Amino acid sequence: MDQDILFRNNVKVKGHGSQSIIFAPGFGCDQTVWKSVAEAFEKDYQIILFDYVGSGRSDIHAYDSKRYSSLAGYAQDVLDVCSALDLKNTVFVGHSVGSMIGMLASLSHPEYFSHLVMIGPSPCYLNDPPHYYGGFEKEDLLGLIDMMDKNYIGWANVFASTVTNNPERPEVKHQLEERFCSTDPIIARQFAEAAFFADNRSDLIKVTVPSLILQCSNDIIAPLAVGEYIHQHLPNSMLKYMDATGHCPHMSHPEETIRLIRQYLSMASIDVSLAGRGAHF
Amino acid sequence: MDEQLNHAPCGFLTLSEDGVILSINQTLLKILDYTQDSLTGQHVNSILTVPARMFFQFYFFSLLKLEHQVEEMYISLASNKGEEIPVLINALSRTVKETTLFECILIPMRKRNEYENELLLAKKETEEALKAKHKVNAELETTLKKLQIQKEELLELNKQNHNYKIETKKELELARIIQETSLTDPINNEKVQMEVFYNASGELSGDIYGIYQIDQHRFGIILLDVMGHGISSALITMTLQSLFQRLISAGFAVEIVMKELDSHLHKLFRNNEEARHYSTGIFLLIDTERQIIDYVNAGHPPALWQDSDGKQYELFSTAPPLGTFEGVEFKTKTFTFSKGGRLLLYTDGVDPLASNHLAPLLKKTIALPLFKLKEEILQSLNNEKNVYHKNDDESFILIDLK
Numbered sequence: 001m002d003q004d005i006l007f008r009n010n011v012k013v014k015g016h017g018s019q020s021i022i023f024a025p026g027f028g029c030d031q032t033v034w035k036s037v038a039e040a041f042e043k044d045y046q047i048i049l050f051d052y053v054g055s056g057r058s059d060i061h062a063y064d065s066k067r068y069s070s071l072a073g074y075a076q077d078v079l080d081v082c083s084a085l086d087l088k089n090t091v092f093v094g095h096s097v098g099s100m101i102g103m104l105a106s107l108s109h110p111e112y113f114s115h116l117v118m119i120g121p122s123p124c125y126l127n128d129p130p131h132y133y134g135g136f137e138k139e140d141l142l143g144l145i146d147m148m149d150k151n152y153i154g155w156a157n158v159f160a161s162t163v164t165n166n167p168e169r170p171e172v173k174h175q176l177e178e179r180f181c182s183t184d185p186i187i188a189r190q191f192a193e194a195a196f197f198a199d200n201r202s203d204l205i206k207v208t209v210p211s212l213i214l215q216c217s218n219d220i221i222a223p224l225a226v227g228e229y230i231h232q233h234l235p236n237s238m239l240k241y242m243d244a245t246g247h248c249p250h251m252s253h254p255e256e257t258i259r260l261i262r263q264y265l266s267m268a269s270i271d272v273s274l275a276g277r278g279a280h281f
Numbered sequence: 282m283d284e285q286l287n288h289a290p291c292g293f294l295t296l297s298e299d300g301v302i303l304s305i306n307q308t309l310l311k312i313l314d315y316t317q318d319s320l321t322g323q324h325v326n327s328i329l330t331v332p333a334r335m336f337f338q339f340y341f342f343s344l345l346k347l348e349h350q351v352e353e354m355y356i357s358l359a360s361n362k363g364e365e366i367p368v369l370i371n372a373l374s375r376t377v378k379e380t381t382l383f384e385c386i387l388i389p390m391r392k393r394n395e396y397e398n399e400l401l402l403a404k405k406e407t408e409e410a411l412k413a414k415h416k417v418n419a420e421l422e423t424t425l426k427k428l429q430i431q432k433e434e435l436l437e438l439n440k441q442n443h444n445y446k447i448e449t450k451k452e453l454e455l456a457r458i459i460q461e462t463s464l465t466d467p468i469n470n471e472k473v474q475m476e477v478f479y480n481a482s483g484e485l486s487g488d489i490y491g492i493y494q495i496d497q498h499r500f501g502i503i504l505l506d507v508m509g510h511g512i513s514s515a516l517i518t519m520t521l522q523s524l525f526q527r528l529i530s531a532g533f534a535v536e537i538v539m540k541e542l543d544s545h546l547h548k549l550f551r552n553n554e555e556a557r558h559y560s561t562g563i564f565l566l567i568d569t570e571r572q573i574i575d576y577v578n579a580g581h582p583p584a585l586w587q588d589s590d591g592k593q594y595e596l597f598s599t600a601p602p603l604g605t606f607e608g609v610e611f612k613t614k615t616f617t618f619s620k621g622g623r624l625l626l627y628t629d630g631v632d633p634l635a636s637n638h639l640a641p642l643l644k645k646t647i648a649l650p651l652f653k654l655k656e657e658i659l660q661s662l663n664n665e666k667n668v669y670h671k672n673d674d675e676s677f678i679l680i681d682l683k
Contacts (some may be wrong), residue, residue: 143332
């Protein structure tokens with residue numbers, strides 16, 4: 001087992017079960033966002049949590065601005081973790097850009113993954129008229145990056161200092177610092193640029209690992225049309241519309257998220273065992 | 282809504298967990314340029330710019346969900362007319378009767394926003410400058426490393442050079458000993474008395490001499506000065522020495538010895554004009570019984586003969602230097618001498634300016650023994666050395682004929 005990688009990506013392994021699930025956070029988040037969802041699977045699965053280099057409590061010294069200037073670098077982090085833990089046929093659950101990172105990882109090492117679960121994925125955030133609607137114009141995305149700068153995302157503990165002054169909730173500060181303060185501002189900005197200006201539409205067709213797309217209602221970041229686009233172009237994919245609104249159902253609506261993932265995995269395991277017996281549908 | 286809150290000097294907004302506007306105060310409606318409340322029931326996205334909508338998804342809702350409050354978050358609102366309004370937002374998540382509400386106050390910050398933009402711009406510029414500085418530093422670092430490597434190479438070369446120098450010095454010292462070993466000793470007996478001086482400008486000399494007793498009465502004395510000085514000239518003196526030693530000892534006539542030496546040089550450089558060296562030389566064959574001296578002077582400074590009365594004769598050049606023109610005839614000159622005379626043979630290093638100061642010196646010291654004369658000549662050489670920086674080989678031979 002490669003201890004260096006486990007340290008570098010702040011890898012945490014929990015839970016019981018022969019089947020493993022690896023949870024990949026989306027943009028701007030670290031593994032703590034999976035708290036509710038991951039806990040629900042601990043009883044029956046081996047749970048793997050990690051942070052991308054540059055986020056959360058990863059080893060910032062391992063950051064290489066060239067490697068992480070595109071999603072391929074982040075996909076390599078996923079592959080490194082899988083390789084370090086010697087994972088095979090693991091379930092990959094990714095949020096937002098995390099699902100695209102997992103998809104890219106599956107292209108180079110499909111044997112690492114049995115299924116991909118994509119929560120609010122988008123292969124391309126930019127509109128590409130007339131045939132593709134990603135939801136955003138370039139200036140919108142640049143505006144978001146500016147807003148991150150203005151809110152000191154990644155480089156000052158403005159959000160955290162708020163909580164310092166709240167004597168009733170002393171535990172929150174620590175969590176917040178973990179979430180927001182351990183990322184260098186330049187790294188946060190580079191990740192934003194890599195994530196929001198990526199276009200992985202042409203990769204969808206190459207995916208061989210079966211997948212579940214969880215599409216939220218009223219998700220302005222990954223709108224309905226985008227989820228449907230992915231479903232159309234991603235072979236062997238299933239699309240589930242969620243009641244959950246917004247872009248982060250794993251945080252806002254963990255119960256529904258857990259239920260849908262469970263449902264898919266149990267279906268998939270029946271599918272696999274039937275397929276093993278040569279059954280056809 | 283409470284009247285005071287409705288007209289408070291800040292915007293007030295309550296949202297459902299899903300982001301639907303539940304209530305909005307007059308102040309905020311005014312800020313957003315809505316005359317009446319047509320916003321209740323709408324999603325908050327309808328009053329946010331597109332980037333703010335994304336930012337709300339990524340950070341606002343996540344923070345309220347996880348931490349139950351947001352403070353001093355910067356976002357931009359979109360007014361009814363599409364105008365962008367920068368605001369600071371504080372929000373609190375409150376659960377009343379199992380329903381969670383997000384209560385927010387919003388304060389426009391146009392001026393502060395401009396100020397912050399300036400700050401951000403300045404920060405970016407500083408970062409650029411820092412980056413440029415780091416780049417220059419890195420380049421300097423590289424240059425420094427290169428210089429360090431070059432310096433080490435130079436030191437290594439210098440060391441090699443030093444070793445080479447020491448090695449060469451040793452070799453030259455050995456060569457000097459070999460060259461000086463080839464020099465014959467002066468002869469001192471009842472017929473002749475001699476003093477010699479031989480000094481190389483460097484380790485090796487382009488001068489060579491030989492003194493031989495051929496039989497009971499005859500003595501051969503030869504002094505050669507190969508053009509140039511140093512190693513190449515010294516090598517040639519050695520080939521000439523081995524030849525004249527055999528010829529003179531065997532008693533060959535003066536012109537034959539000189540002719541052979543001349544031919545030897547021609548042969549030596551037949552196929553290599555560039556390396557051609559010639560040599561001046563004087564060879565005297567003294568017969569003490571018949572009291573005659575045969576000699577040939579090939580381009581050499583004149584030897585001085587001083588008889589017992591102090592009368593001086595110069596033995597001028599009778600032929601061109603050895604190794605210059607092929608087929609030159611070397612004609613022997615002969616003169617008779619009376620006993621008690623004194624001979625001085627020297628190379629041009631001893632009299633570089635041909636100043637003829639040796640003749641008066643010889644005359645002045647007529648009554649003095651030979652070794653005294655040698656001292657006088659050396660003294661004059663030292664005096665001259667202080668005036669001119671000479672760099673030529675020096676040799677002379679003094680002979681008293683008794």
